Every structure is written in C-alpha cells, then in structure tokens.
Amino acid sequence: MAVCISVIAKENYPLYIRSVPTQNELKFHYTVHTSLDVVEEKISAVGKSLGDQRELYLGLLYPTEDYKVYGYVTNSKVKFVIVVDSSNTSLRDNEIRSMFRKLHNSFTDVMCNPFHTPGDTIQSKAFDGIVSGMMVQAG
Amino acid sequence: MECQEEKPIIYTMENKPIVTCAGDQGLFTSLYTSLAQQLPREPMEWRRTYGRAPKMIHLEANFVQFKEELLPKDGNKALLTFPFLHIYWTDCCDTEAYKSTVKEDMMRWQNSLRTHGSADWVIIVVETNDTKKKNKTNILPRSSIVDKIRSDFCNKQNDRCVVLSDPLKDSSRSQESWNSLLLKLRTLLLMSFTKNLGRFEDDMRTLREKRTQPGWSFCEYFMVQEELAFVFEMLQQFEDALVQYDELDALFTQYVLNFGAGDTANWLGSFCAPVNNWSGLLLRRPIDMEKRDGIQRGEASLLDLRSYLFSRQCTLLIFLLRPWEVTQRALELLHNCVQELRLLEVSVVEGALDCWVFLSCLEVLHRIEGCCDQAQLAANCSHTVGLWAYATDKLKSLGELCGLVSEKGPTSEDLNRTVDLLAGLGDERPETVSSLQSPYKKLKEALSSVEAFERHYLELSHAAMEMYRAISRLRSARLVGKSLAEFYMKKGDPEKAEAFLQEALKSYVSEGWSLPVTHTRKQIAECQKLLGRTEDYLQTSALLAGDANLTMEERKHFCQEILTFAGKSEDQSDKVTLSMGVFSQLTRLQFQPATASVHSGAVLQVEINLRCLMPVSVHIQQLAASIHFDLERAGTNGRSKGARQTIPGTVEFSHDTSSAGPSSSSGGPPLELEEIQDRSPTDNSLNSTGVVCKNTHLVMRLPESISPPDTPNCVSPPAVTLKEGAQMLKVQDVTLEPGNNSITFTAPSGQPGTYTLRQLFATVGQVQFVLPHIYPSVQYEVYSQEPQLTVEPLSEPLLAGLSQMVKFTLLTGHYTVKKGDALQLSNTDTMPILPSTSCSARISNPTGELVGESALSIQSSEKVTSISLPATPPYHTLEFQLEVLCIIPSGSDHPPNERLTNGEVRHRPRSYSHPDTPMTAIDQRMSIDCPWSIYSTLLALTFYIPFKTKHSLLSAGNRKYIQVCVQNMSDKNFTLAEVKLTEKQNASLELESLNTKTQQLLCSKHSLFCLWEVRWQDDLPSCLQCVFSTNFSPLKQDVSAFKPFQYQFQLERVTTLYSVRAEILPPAGEQNCRSGFLCGLEVCITRLTEPAEGEIAEDSKTDTEGLKTTKLMYEVADSSSNWAVCGKSSGMVSMPMTADATHKVQIEVMPLFAGHLPFPKIKVLKYLPHTAAVAIQPDPDSCVENDSLSLLDKALDDGGGHGQHPQPRQRALCGQRRPAAEGRGHAASGALQPGTSVQPHPHTAGSGAARHRRPHHGGQRYMTLVARARPLFIKLNPGPGLCRDFAPGQMGSVSTLRVAGMDSPLSMTCSHHWRHYRLHAVKSQ
DSSP states (O other): OEEEEEEEOTTSOEEEEEEOTTSOHHHHHHHHHHHHHHHHHHHHHHHHHTOSSOOSEEEEEEEOSSEEEEEEEOTTOOEEEEEEETTOTTOOHHHHHHHHHHHHHHHHHHHHOTTOOTTSOOOOHHHHHHHHHHHHTTO | OOOOOSSOOOOSTTOOOEEEEEEOHHHHHHHHHHHHHHTTTSEEEEOOSTTOOOEEEEOOOEEEEOOGGGSOOTTOOOSTTOEEEEEEEEOOOOHHHIIIIIHHHHHHHHHHHHHTTOOOEEEEEEEOHHHHHHTOTTOOOHHHHHHHHHHHHOTTOGGGEEEEEOTTSOSHHHHHHHHHHHHHHHHHHHHHHHHHHHHHHHHHHHHHHGGGSTTOOHHHHHHHHHHHHHHHHHTTOHHHHHHHHHHHHHHHHHHHHHHHTTOOOGGGGGGGSOBOOOOOOOOSSSSOHHHHHHHHHTOOOHHHHHHHHHHHHHHHHHHTTOHHHHHHHHHHHHHHHHHHHHHTTOOBOTTHHHHHHHHHHHHHHHHHHHHSOHHHHHHTHHHHHHHHHHHHHHHHHHHHHTTOSSSSOOOHHHHHHHHHHHHHTOSOOGGGTTOTTOHHHHHHHHTTOHHHHHHHHHHHHHHHHHHHHHTTOHHHHHHHHHHHHHHHHHHTOHHHHHHHHHHHHHHHHHHTOHHHHHHHHHHHHHHHHHHTOHHHHHHHHHHHHTOTTSOHHHHHHHHHHHHHHHHSOOOGGGOEEEEGGGTEEEEEEEEESTTOEEETTOOEEEEEEEEEOOSSOEEEEEEEEEEEEESTTOOTTHHHHHHHSOOOSEEEOOOOOOSSSOOSOTTOSOOOEEEEEEEOTTTOOEEEEEEEETTHHHHTSOGGGOOOOOGGGOSSOOOOOOOOOSEEEEEEEEEEOSEEEEEEEEEOOOSSEEEEEEEEEEEETTEEEEEOOOSSOEEEEEEOOOOEEEEEESSSSEETTSEEEEEEEEEOTTOOBOTTOEEEEEOOSSSOEEOOSOOEEEEEOTTSOEEEEEEOEEEEOSSEEEEEOOOBOTTOEEEEEEEEEOOOOOTTOOOOOOBOTTSOBOOOOOEEEOSSSSSEEEEEEEEEEOTTOSSEEEEEEEEEEOEEEEEEEEEETTEEEEEEEEEEOSSSOEEEEEEEEEESSOTTOEEEEOOOOSEEEEOTTOEEEEEEEEEOSSOOOSEEEEEEEEEEEETTOOGGGOEEEEEEEEEEOOSOOEEEEEEEEOOTTOSSOOTTSOEEEEEEEEEOSOOOHHHHHHHGGGOOSSSOEEEEEEEEEOTTSSEEEESOOEEEEEEESSTTOEEEEEEEEEEOSSSOOOOOEEEEEEEOOHHHHHHHOOOTTOSEEOOOOOHHHHHHHHHTTOOOOOOTTOOOOOOOOOHHHHHHHHHHHHHTOTTOOOOOOGGGGGTGGGGGGGGGOHHHHHHHHHHHHSOEEEEEEEEEEEOOSSOTTOOOSGGGOOGGGGGSOEEEEEEETTEEEEEEEEEOO
8 A cells, every 4th residue: 555654753853664675765765755845834834824623634745756645743743654656546535544543543552652762763563563554455 | 790600619718608689680780789798797696406506697698690500400419509599689569560570580480499499589679769759650559569479479478578678778768678688688598508508417417327338438428528618618617617627537537547447448449549649738729629629539649638638627727817726737637647658558658758748847837937927936836846846857867868968978879769759749839839938849959969958957957946945845955956966976077966965965964864864975975986085085985884774795895995095005194084983983981990080000991892883893003092181180188089079980972873863862962960069168068059960052952953963974074183182092903893892991090180081093094083072071080198097986886984996097098108107196094095905907908808917016105005007008998996995074073174294285075965866975085196297196086975864862851862863875785783872071971772782784765763861960961972883884794894983963951941731620610621611721830950150141131120030931822723722822931040940820721622632732932132042043033942842743753854953052941741741752752762763754755845834733733632632643644636725834624633533543634735644543552
C-alpha cells in the first residue's frame, strides 16, 4: 500500500523512516524531507485560521509523477508522512486517513513506553509491525 | 435583426438559445433591438430538477426567422441548435384580415410545430395607436382579435397569447406592456429549458446506463454530454458546464482504472494506440475543434482526449475566475496522464512524454500569465511553482536523454533521438507562430544545442528555486539546487556545484537527515577532490569514513584517502589539521588514582577512551594532550582544599552514539547543576548558598538554534587552533582499532598546582586530528602538604575519670619522619598519659593501604612525655593510640587561679555544659612539640563528666538528714562502691549512714540516692562542710578499675528556727466539724533556738519596746476551695527572741464540704531588712522571702528530681503540723529509703512551667489532702489529650474528690496548665 512511512519529530529530524526495500531508500528520504515544506505551510495556514479543533490529517501534500505524499500532524507537532505509489489508484482518502490513525495510535503506544525517551528514534517492534502491515497490504 | 445563417451551429461563446420568429417579420424587426436589449436585463430564478439549487439567470436569446428546417427531427439530440421558443408576431387589428390571412398563417405555423412536438410557443399581438387611428372606421374592439386568437389557438392556455401595446412609445403603458411581455418570454423560455434540458438529461442518463453494453462508445457519449455542457455554457452556467466535463473526466478515468484492473472496454482500443503526437496542451482556443473532431470520429488518442478535456475545463475555470485551480488540475492531469499511459501500456517514444509534459506545463503557465497580472502571479507562486519544477525536471531528463548534459555533447545517436522527438511535436500551432516565447519554440531551441539547453535549463531552475524561496519552501528550493548541482557536476563545473551542495547539506545536517547527509557529502567529496581542496576533502573523507550509512568498502576507500595523504612524505608546512570529532570520539577519561589529586612527585595516570570511527585500524605516531598549568589554585595543604572542589576521577564525555540520526535533542542538553556556597572571607561563616547551572549557555540557547547534536555531521571542519601548552601528555605510536580504544598517559606532577587538560591531538603522518576543547573540562591537582597532627577520641564521648583511648593521626605531608624524631607532649596533672605496654604505630600510604607497623617507645619525664616516631615516608599517614585519663574536678571546690612560674595563667580545665549532651564537658588542652615545626601544636580534647551530683538537707521534726543524689548522665552503666560522706570541720558531728548496700549499680540515665542522718551532741552547727566520695567503675570490671569520685558541698543554716502546729477545733459543744459551720483553726508558732548573733543585730533595730522580737507573718490560704477562711486570714506576730517562745493565732475557717479535708495551707514568712531583701531575693515583687512549709512536698519534689537544693542562704522554716502530718512525713521518708532509686514521678513532667508559682501547684494539694485522711498514695498520670477549656493555672474538678468515697479506688481528672491529668487514688493500707 504505502511505499514509505516516516515519523518526523517536531524539530524536523526523522524519528522513523522506512520504505519498501525494492526502491531507492535515499529518494524517499529526499521526498519526505521536501514534503516538510508543505507540511509547515499547511500547519501555519491552519494556525492563522485559529480553528478550535485542528484537523490532524493534512491530506495530499503534493503529488509527483510516481508518488503521492500524504501528511498528518499530531498536536505535539510530530509529523507523519506516508508516500503512496501513484499507480496505486485504489487507495481512497479514507483509507489514507485510517492508516494515519493507526500510525498515530501505535506512535502513542511507543511514547507511552516508559523506557522510551521522547525524541529518540523509534525502535519499537510493535510500531515496526504496524508499519510493515501498512506497507505490505495491497502492496 | 440577426441574419440567420444556413447552418447556425457555431461553436463559440457567442452562442445563445435560439428563439424562432414567425408571422410579421417587419414588425419583429422593428422591435428586435429593444427586445434583445431588454430580455437579459432582469434575472429570472431558474428552478432546477433533481434537487439542484435554483439559480438566478440572465436570459439572452438568438432570435432567428422561423423555418421548418430549424425544428429538430426525430432522433436529433443536438441541443445547441434546438429552438427553445417559437414566437408568432402579428399586429393585425382587422378582423377581416385576421380571418383571411393571419389565421391561416398561424394555423400552418401551429401545425408544423405540432408535427415536431414542440409546445413552446407564444403569439404576440402588437397594438399601436397609429393603427387604431388609421382604421378607425372598421374598428373592432381590440380585444376581439386577441380573444379570437385565444379562442382559436390557446384553448386553456390563455397565457400563450400576449399583447404588446405601443411598443415604440415612451409611455408608462407601453413600458408596462413591455415588462409583462418580457416576463412572459423569460418564464416561457425557462419552462422550455427545464423541460427540454430535463428530457435531454434523461436521455443522456439512459445512454450512460447502457455503457456496459458492447456497442457503447465513450466518444459518442462524450459528444452528448458535451452538448449539455455547451448549453450550460451558453446559458453562462459555467459551473454546470464544468460539472459535465468533470463527470466525463471521472468516467474516463474510471474506465482506465477498470482497464488496469482487467476490465477492458472495446472502445478503449483507440486510446491505446501508440502515441505519435506529443504536441502538448493547447489552451489558447476556447474549443479545439481538431481534437473534438478526432474524438467525434473515435480517432483521438488518450493524450488528445485528455488535452481536449483539460482545455475545456481550463476555459471554464478561467471564466469562473479560478486560474489557480487550473494550475493545480494541470499538475494532476500531467501526473495522471503519465500514469494512465503506463497503465494502458501505450507505447510511447522515449522522451515523448517528457516533451508533452514540458510543453503542457509551459502552456498552462502561459495561459495563466495571460489572464493574470504580475502581482497576482507573484502572490500565487505556490500554485504555479509545481509546474515550474515539473517542467525543469522534464527538461533535465530530456537533456540527459539527448546527450545535452554531458561534457562531450550529444552523440549521433542522441541527435537521432532528438530529431525523432522533435518530429512528434508536429508543426507549431498557428496561434503561437507569432509568439517568440512559445513553449514549442522553447523546446525546439533547448534541444537544438548544448548551450541553448543549458540556458533554458538554468533559467527554469532558477525560476523554480526563486519561487520556492519566495514562498519559503526552502527544502524544495534546495532539492532543485541539488539537482542543479548534479547538472553542474556532469558539465564538469564542480565549483558551482559545491555551493548548492553545501547549502543542501547544511539543511540536512541541521535537521538530522542522515541518509541525505551522507549522499550529499559524498557528492561534496567528489567536488572537493576535483577542486583540489585537500583539507576540506580530507575532512569530508574522514566524516565519510566514519559514516555508518556507507558500505564498508566505501568507508575504507575514504579512510584510505586520508591514510594515503598522511603517508606522503612532504615537508612540515603541508601538515593538515582536522577536527578530532570526525576521526574518533573521546568517550571517557579516568584518573588513577581516582581522586585526581596527588602530591607533587607522585605518579598520576590518565586513561582515555577513544572511540575510533575509522573502518580500519589506524596507526598514530603521537597522541598528545596539552595541559594548562595553574599555580594559583594549588594550596599548600591541597587535601583540604581538594575537598572543596571534588574532582571526579572519571569523566564521561557524552556523545551521540547513534549515527543514524540525532537523538535526545528535543530536551536539549541536560542541566549541569552544582552547589555553591558563599562564605565570608573573615570568619568562614556561610553568607549564602545556592545551586548554579554550569552550562547555561547551552541550555538557554534559542530553540531554533538547537541543531541535533550529531557531532560527526558537522557541515565543515571547525576552525581548529592549536594551542601549544608548555606541558603535554604524550604517547607515541598507538594503533587505534575501530571502536573503543584505551590509552594511558602518565601525567606530569612536578609542581604543585592545578593542571587542566585542554586539547587532544592525534598525529597521523601529515594529518593531525585536533580536539580543540575537552569539555566538560578535566583537571587534576598536584599538591604539596604540610605535616598535620590530629588527635581524636577513639570512641565518643570521652569520659572523664576513666582511662580513655585517643588516636593520634599524623599526615606526614612533604615531611619525612626520620628515625629518632619524637613528639614531645607537655604533661598536665589534670590529664596524665597512662603508660601502656603495647603501643604500636600503623603507617599507611595515601591510598589508605597499610604499609608498615612498628612499636612506639614512650618515655615520660616529670614535665614531658616523649613519643619516638618510626621513620615514615612523606605523604603517608601515621596512626597510634594513647591511653589518657582526665581527672574529674571535685565539685564546688574552686581553687584560685594558679599561675605558672613564667607568669602564664595555667590552663585549668574549665567545665561547662555542652549543648549536645546533658553531661558536663571539660576541655583538656594538649601542647605538643613536633620535630617539623618550631611552634608547639595545641590540641584540645573534650571530656565529659559522667555524673551529676546534688545534695539536699531534709528535716523531720528535730531530725536532720542529708541526701546526696548521684545521677548518671552518660550512656554507660557503672558500679558505685564505698559511698561515704564526711564532715570536715565539726568532729563532734556524727553522720550515720542509712545506706545498706556497699555496691550499687547505677544504670545509664538513672540516679542513686544516698541518705545520712545528722547526729549532733551539743548544738547543730549552722554551717556544714561535707565531702561526698565514692568509687566507681564501669560495669563488669574488676575492683582494680575503681576510680574515686568526690563531691564537695557546703550546707548553711542547718538549724530549725520555728515549729508550726495547727489544729482545727469544732465549734464549742460540737463533736465534729460540720460543713458550713465555722470552726476554729489554731496555729501555734514556737521558736526553737536562740537567735544567732547576726540575727539579733539584724532584728534589734526593729525592736521598739526593749524586748527583742522578730516579726513573722503568717498567712492561711486555701486555694482548693475546701475551706472558707473567715475574717482575718493573715497577720503579723512578733516573736520574742527567746527559745521556746510561742505564739498562738486563732483563725475562723469553715469547711465547705463533708469528709476528710486537707488542712488549709499555712505559710509563715519572715520580714527581712529592706537592704538585705534586695540583695538576696531576686524576685522584685515581694520583699518577703517565701518558702513553703510542707516537708512532704519538698521531699517528693526532690525525689522527682526537681527539688530545690537547700540553698545556703535559704531560710529553712520548718513547719510542723499535727501528728498526722508527722506520720505522713514518715511515709514520705519511707518512700525515700536510702539507696533506692526513685523513678521520676509522672506528675512532675508538666509542672516545670508552674515552678515559680508553687502555691498553685496541683500535686501538692492532693498530697496534703490524702495524707491528712489516711495514708494514701496518689499517682498522677498525664492524660492523653489537652484540655483547652481551662485557663492556665485554673484548677479543674478538684471539688469532686470526696473524702467519703475513699474506700474504693477512685478516679478523677483535673486540668493543670493545659495538661490533662488523671488522678488515681488508690487505697494503700
């Protein structure tokens, strides 16, 4: 389903980034990093409108010829970016949303782990499992 | 009038709904202008079917002459040519004319309409006044013609015939008639629209539902739905028109997706044809008829269809003033087309799509630029920048494809490819032929030569980057920059490339993206190598060699690059200095010994742990650490100063171990807190204390500036400055293995002072790695120490009177103790040093290990004790123990200050009470002469006297007793033996011991009471000099361990002066005293002794009658409310100064209760001369000396440890009562059996506060009461709580104690000074 899933800290360094092994990992790093531009733009646009309940899902950040990049920002400004293959047209917005929700839940679990230092890269196997599930599914 | 054309199908925006006009053409022509003008003037509400929102619509119409051909034939679904309304014009007002011609014409018109099923018609009858006037004669009522028409044609549809009056006149009537006509026309038009469009839509839907049938063609359907879109467009309903195209778009997309899923539709075949034209979008025409024809014929390719569809959407969006949606949709379209072609597996010439996308991007941008001004464009960069970047991207890949990027230029193969690509573009469209900047021309030019390509590519790249920057999408801008850098690298221009790469790298490093960092750094390394920037290249190579993201081969390659350079034997000037951080990390530094503080000359080793980041082992010629030496901070006795600032023996250097990315950066660096104390320089007292943060500069940095602390990711090598320290830690020829290495240095420790490690250098051939700052700072201390001698007790506390061990500790410091060196202790008689048989000294080295043990020889002379020390090396510790004895000073015997022969005041041990213990302390000074100093060392030891002794004089009638209480204040248990009391002056005086035991156990915190009865022959001396002596030893020690203990005291005014007797007599004739009746209290005061000489002299002055008397005051008071003292309760008596002089006083008292009542209290007080009273009595309130008479009270108090000593100056006025009182006194003394330790009475615990108000003392009163009635003991137990209801000093329910109830155990409570007591009266005998 997803070809790359990443979690980015508030300070914009990657907490977790994983892509399908068949493709060039570096390219995804660049893609995800660049997508932060749009994420920031969207966050600041939201900030101006002063919405009481901020929508965490940012929607399609930008499409490229080959990929679609979706964003999601938690209330603590941790960003989730999911890259989906453009050819995968069966994926609807709702499914992307539910992927993000799943990711967020799992991320929350990671943060709840008392042995996890917030700000450290995510090493959790459970989180890895969730991400793997999202990448394999319909992939 | 609009001339109707033969074929009114016009695919332009000038389309209007067609309205046919029949009848009087001349009439219509005259009215056409106003009609065409006025019809759109007012909007009409158009109610829509299918729940669509109603719309206000301005109606326009294209009025054409009615022709039969205009009416749609069956099956013709064309909407654009569909006449929506048919009008018949007539101004006939003549019935004849109507009947003869007009009616027939109308019939024909109606018939032809009916045959085509058109029901949207209206007949307009125009009336003019002119005609009225002209045909006055055959006037028929106007209405009749209209009525006729109505009756002939409009059966039931009267509204289908409208009258227009005087249309060319400017009158209100005319206006009104126009308005109603226009309204009618609009209404009818809308009705027609609704009906006909509805029908059309229904048909269209039916057609769409058939799409699963085999013969269905998307292109046919496309044409049908587009017809609807055209109509909406014609009606200016662009939104609705756009919806039609979007629906078509979605339908097509779905088909393509289904195709991808394996569901093939036949009609898709034409779209799967190989693409042979990639001329890009064409947005300059409203309708691209070429492509439309292609679609209509079913010959269009996918790109054609998409292009046409998008051009229509674009047109409508621009009509809707939504140009930014165009750009967004364009990007989507382009991405989507590329995907669709892939999905449909359409064969496309390589690069063709790039051309198509490039041209399309530029075309869209041109189209947008054409409809917006510059300011708008600039403000909406975010919408267009995607297209720019996409175009740039495509141009780059085209350039690479056509060999325009390489240094050599295109090969012939590349040229062939270019020709093929250009061929696919076809000819330039006529619209853009004249334009110099058309996308077509640009692409053709860009592909024509290397230079042109570069120009175009750079132009596009810079435009995209600038736009990204303008909307602060810096990361995107940098990515474009990076791609530009790659272009430059391919062009062989590393200098330009590096600038872009460095900028990108900075961003990746600052945000901690390790993979992009590695990749970019590799590119930079390539640049730097090409540019010949050796130092930078080596630095980057070092970073890459330690980069875990790279493969081992790559890392080894970069490491080898450094080593190769290092191995080059060149002159010294070519030395390259690099940052240590890229090569290895200092992880730990450890001092041996761990205190990091040694005396000068001692060996101090520093072990450092380096984590080498290189992939292979590296041989280092020299590893050195420079040292900063600071003399000032070195103290002469470094050890005590060292304690002030603890230097940790092990310093851990925090580094981020994970090279994968920055971690723990969110919280910033941890706080390093340290306690500070500000002490006054003069007396070292504490002024203030607090906690300081040592790394504020790191913690308080602005959050934005916090970059992930990933040291090896630093962008460029920090400027490394070499600070040559005078002293260095050095190790030669070390090989660092990958991973952790441990290297040990031997630190210089010659001069005393503080040594701070500043920098670390590793030299590998020509390359030197430098760690510019070792942080946190590491320092060690070298000290030089004066010898120090301390004496401390072996066990706390030291007890006086017993032999105690004290420990001598000698820190030799820099002094070497030679054989024969001795300590000279000046002897004092209060603290002799006891000779001991086995006395050995232990020598230990600075780390506390035992080095040697040797016997001490101690020689004592009269004045001096000399201790010969064994030879001890410097900075060692010498320890030995001596046994000393501190002699307890005996009591109040204070000899006058002795002076030594040299006039110096002899240091008498001064006893004082120590705040920490209840024991009395004595400071014993020692003066020691040491061989290393000409000055004597003065030391003090504090001893504690284990005992506290008190004495009291007790009287019982004529008898006298002396009681001595020895209280053990220490924590030890003692045995006391041979308790003895002697009187020094009066030989005739006999002290009969009432103490039965010879040895007594005196436990810790307990007291021992000893009692002697004083017997005398003649007269009792008024002053007694007593010496109490005993032997004591700690428990369980043999007799030899007994040490003497002496206590001297003096008793004055021992003799009893007066005896007081009191008797209560019932009223005359009565047997008993009754409550409520007056009784007589007789107080009898008898003088027992002749007044002493001084007393006579004192009192004789007051004598007035010649007879010598002493004035006494008596007072009867009963504060316990048992008695009411009636009449005079106090008075004065003059006692004659002769023995046995008696004075009787009668006082009336009334018992208030029945039962055994205690006697009211009788106080006898003696007046003192005014002058004497001030001197003696500290209480300024009264000039009389106040003393209680109660013997028992006093005894009990003494027993409880709170009794007053019979002070020498105190007047002892012994009160005597009735025999019962005496018996009680006996009972009291029975409780004080000599040698019996009496536990403190609980009731005394709270009575301290009331001490100065003894008459109110609760305990006494009960004692009096009980003893009076029957021998009873009353125990007072403090209750658990506080009673707040009573005021201080107030007595509680004392009155409830009934003597009658004494037979049974009785319990009562009373409050006493906030304290709650429970009284248990227990029958004792």
